[in-house]
Structures are given as structure tokens and as C-alpha cells.
Amino acid sequence: MTTIAFQGVPGAYSDLACRRAYPGWATLPCPSFEAAMEAVRDGRARLAMLPCENSLAGRVPDIHRLLPDSGLAVVGEHFERVEHCLLARPGATLEGLRKAHSHPMALGQVLKVIKELSLTPVIQADTAGAAQMVAQSGTPEDAAIASSLAAEVYGLQVLRANVEDAPHNTTRFYVMAQRPETPPLEAPHPVTTFVFRVRNMPAALYKALGGFATNGVNMTKLESYMLDGAFTATQFLCDVDGHPEDPRLFRALEELRFFTREVKVLGTYRAHPFRVAHKES
The missing domain is CATH 3.40.190.10 (Periplasmic binding protein-like II)
Structure with missing residues (x-):
């Protein structure tokens, strides 16, 4: 039986997300996000379901910090409606x-x-x-x-049932695996997740992001956070619409690398139907 790991105890919303996204799979409760990632690295689980943001509460703490050095790849996303x-x-x-x-x-x-x-x-x-x-x-x-x-x-x-105050309460999850599962270039609705560090120079972020505007690449997520407690070392986590082999995103990433110290693609995957439906509405 194929297994997917999550942080929490049985019955948690992450457990529910695993069951809905991968029906028939066994779910593996873990005490922390790190433990869920470790379960994938050591082979006890094929995938990990990790919440990254909520429509009401914003980003989930620690996920942005753990992703770049996890040794895992983002192979999918899942949106789960929170029904209290x-x-x-x-x-x-x-x-x-x-x-x-x-x-x-x-x-x-x-x-x-x-x-x-x-x-x-x-x-x-x-x-x-x-x-x-x-x-x-x-x-x-x-x-x-x-x-x-x-x-x-x-x-x-x-x-x-459904006692939540806001009907749009939704949590987004990253699905993580040991190796990338990049869809082919012609696959519809690709999303690419990556991190980068800007150089310590005036207008570095503005210049780094310019290539996405000039190449018509839509950026759906941009989060900043400090590295190692240094107020001058900032890393950014991004989601963009597109495939790295698409000429537009390829050129945007090339320009990004010119103005940054490091760019690391964490994964390319197909957009969840929830994202596609809201984009087209």
C-alpha cells in the first residue's frame, strides 16, 4: 500500500487532504513537518502533504524555511476546503x-x-x-x-457541520517527493516553485523581478524571509505560472540569475483544479 505522510494526528485536516488527494493510500501521521519530510527521505512514505498557506491565516510558519534544504522536490499541490x-x-x-x-x-x-x-x-x-x-x-x-x-x-x-464563519476558508498544500516529477512541456497549467537570494545592491529585487514582467510570466506567490538571523540576507519563495523549458519562463529565470546570488528550482507540477477554476473564473 502506498503511503503519504502528514504533520499531525489521525483526523487532522492534513490527514483529510491526503485521503482526498490520494484515495486508497495509507496516511502516516508525524509529530512535525521535519518528521514528515524525513519519512519521505527514508522511504517510509512516498509523498508528504505539507500545508503552505491558508486563505484566512496566511502562510504556514516554518514551511518556507524547511523546503529549500529538505532534499525533496515539490511534485504537486492540493487545495483543501476547511469545513469545521x-x-x-x-x-x-x-x-x-x-x-x-x-x-x-x-x-x-x-x-x-x-x-x-x-x-x-x-x-x-x-x-x-x-x-x-x-x-x-x-x-x-x-x-x-x-x-x-x-x-x-x-x-x-x-x-x-460547516460552522466556520467564512465560506472561503481554504488551505493550500505542497506535495513533496524524493525526486522531481516534472510534467512535459506541453502539459496544461504548469506551476513552478523556486527560491532565490538577491544580491546586496540597490533595487536588486526590482531588477530581479523585471524579467518576469517583460516576458509575461505571472507570479502567484512571493514571500520573503531572513536567513540565519541576518537582517541583510533575504531569501524569497516564489510560485509562477509556467514551465522552465518554456522560452518565456526560461528567459525570466536567466535574468533572475543575473541579479541574484542563488536560484533553486524546487519543482514544476500541474496546477490543482481549484487554481485553474479560479484563474478562469
Whole structure:
């Protein structure tokens, strides 16, 4: 059975993303992003599903720092709609609930139902862990904000589904593997992910990105972060539409290399249908 690793415990949203993107695969829970990557490197998993950004919360901390030196390649992306459920032990009722347990980010995304039911929010390490706690040691007064998968895994009932305040709450994931799986040049909707470091000179970033504008390459992601705690050493993580063998992106990357200290392509892969649908709408 083919295995895909994720960070978290069974029933986490990353677990759900793995199952939806790769139905029939075994999922491997890992205690950290580094552990999920290590599972791929040592062969215990073929792929790793790693969240990189959320439509409400922004980028996921540490992923941008871990990717360049992971020794892995980005071979795909997945967009997972976050659908929070109000979970409780069998027999519990909405009227009897007093506490809502979950990750602080999830609690902040369900303020309406917390106010409506007059619940006291209780912070837990993660959503699936909150569901596990309610199942094992909770009372009929305790509820968890987690996924429908967590309800299945821990034997809880869904008292109310889709309790999130924002209907567009979506998390994007990078899919990582030991080796690149670059699609052919003629494949539709390619996306390329890479990192680069600008030279320490005036307008370096402006000049480095100029080639993408002049060659008509669409940049969909640009994130900066410091390296080794040095305020003068900045690295950028980018996603662009296109294939490195396409003349337009090829010329843009060549110009980028002229103004940078290092350019490292992390992977080229086909865009997820979610991205394609929103691009065409």
C-alpha cells in the first residue's frame, strides 16, 4: 500500500487532504513537518502533504524555511476546503454544551457559533487532538471544533457541520517527493516553485523581478524571509505560472540569475483544479 505522510494526528485536516488527494493510500501521521519530510527521505512514505498557506491565516510558519534544504522536490499541490464541525460525545446535545476545544486558529474561525451557543473556548494543540481529548476524557459539556474525519476516527457525533464563519476558508498544500516529477512541456497549467537570494545592491529585487514582467510570466506567490538571523540576507519563495523549458519562463529565470546570488528550482507540477477554476473564473 502506498503511503503519504502528514504533520499531525489521525483526523487532522492534513490527514483529510491526503485521503482526498490520494484515495486508497495509507496516511502516516508525524509529530512535525521535519518528521514528515524525513519519512519521505527514508522511504517510509512516498509523498508528504505539507500545508503552505491558508486563505484566512496566511502562510504556514516554518514551511518556507524547511523546503529549500529538505532534499525533496515539490511534485504537486492540493487545495483543501476547511469545513469545521462541532463534535461531541454520543448523546450530547447542543443545549448541554459549555466548552469548545480546538486549535486557537480554528477557534478564531468559528466565533459565530461560539457566541450563539455561549461556549467557552478552550485552546488545544490541534483540531484532531481536541477531538481525541473530548472522546477520551471529555464530558457531555465538551465539544471539539474539528473535521468530519476526526468524528469518524474518534467516535464522536457531528452536532453541527460547516460552522466556520467564512465560506472561503481554504488551505493550500505542497506535495513533496524524493525526486522531481516534472510534467512535459506541453502539459496544461504548469506551476513552478523556486527560491532565490538577491544580491546586496540597490533595487536588486526590482531588477530581479523585471524579467518576469517583460516576458509575461505571472507570479502567484512571493514571500520573503531572513536567513540565519541576518537582517541583510533575504531569501524569497516564489510560485509562477509556467514551465522552465518554456522560452518565456526560461528567459525570466536567466535574468533572475543575473541579479541574484542563488536560484533553486524546487519543482514544476500541474496546477490543482481549484487554481485553474479560479484563474478562469
